[in-house]
Amino acid sequence: MTKKETNPYVTLICTRCEFFKEDDTELECAAFKVLKNMLRKGKITPEDITGEKI
Numbered sequence: 001m002t003k004k005e006t007n008p009y010v011t012l013i014c015t016r017c018e019f020f021k022e023d024d025t026e027l028e029c030a031a032f033k034v035l036k037n038m039l040r041k042g043k044i045t046p047e048d049i050t051g052e053k054i
């Protein structure tokens, strides 16, 4: 991935993070990895990240 915003998990998780920088490449914090894995396994939904109601 060349830019974080090309990764859908980054779009969902990182763009809501106060530390997000558009020019960061390939840096993934522990919280990002945990949330990505929980999303992949279906333990949480994208709406759990966005706070939107289903």
Ligand code: SF4
Residues within 6 Å of the ligand: 013, 014, 015, 017, 018, 019, 020, 021, 027, 028, 029, 030, 031, 032
């Ligand atoms: S990798 Fe972690 S610290 Fe960096 S923008 Fe994403 S959630 Fe925030």
